[in-house]
Amino acid sequence: MTVLWVKTLHILFVVAWFAGLFYLPRIYVNLAQTADPGARAVLLGMARRLYRFMTPLAVLAVLLGLWLYLGWGVGRGQLWMHVKLAAVAALVAYHLLCLAALRRFERGSNTHGHRYFRWFNEIPVLLLLLILAMVVIKPF
Template identity: 60%
Template sequence: MLWVKAFHILFITSWFAGLFYLPRIFVNLAMENDGPSKERLLLMARKLYRFMTVLAVPALVLGLWLWLGYGIGKGPGNGWMHAKLACVILLVGYHHACGSLLKKFERAANQRSHVWFRWFNEVPVILLLIVLILVVVKPF
């Protein structure tokens, strides 16, 4: 079980690095007017999004393995796990939203400002904080 947990943490950490960095690229894309610079940022964003997706899959699979295979978070007194799973669903939705925003940038159809993307970039930080508190403290 400890190997599964270690790799789960590794893939979660790697996935989050992408969730933190991709919206920062979006901030720069929203401010950029130079064609070659914009293309370079789009290339970076595309590669990062693909890699993030590859990292998210084993993170989620290993998390399911811990939950269903080892029973972590099952039974009475484990309401924290339900809250954590809700946050995970929100993170998967955030990941998907990043993909949708990337497609808008590719079509030159983005209507949002760099300020909006700066706020959008804070969502995974807040969700990570909530998940960490739920997993470590297990408040309910």
């Protein structure tokens, strides 16, 4: 497989992963607002399925990115890539925080309100901006 195909697939999986990262916290906003058991069950089902769907996308995005970095040396030794990798590590941590929130909702032990999840939903937007700036502008 050529480097261009790996880049193409990497971008595809990153975009798909971000779609999940943008939508899952919106489900959490609704979960934090509802007291209706029927709506809660539907939203929990949606959240579980979305998390199960987006996790393999995240793994593929990260693995293909590592292949570009380690296999072809894309960005190796450049500060912009180190900043990008740190942002990706933060994104993986955010993904895991989404799982922790899902588990709290499943147990009925969530203590955060809808406003918290509205702000929580902005984190991947900021990380995406940072990642894109590093990849496109390469400021360092």
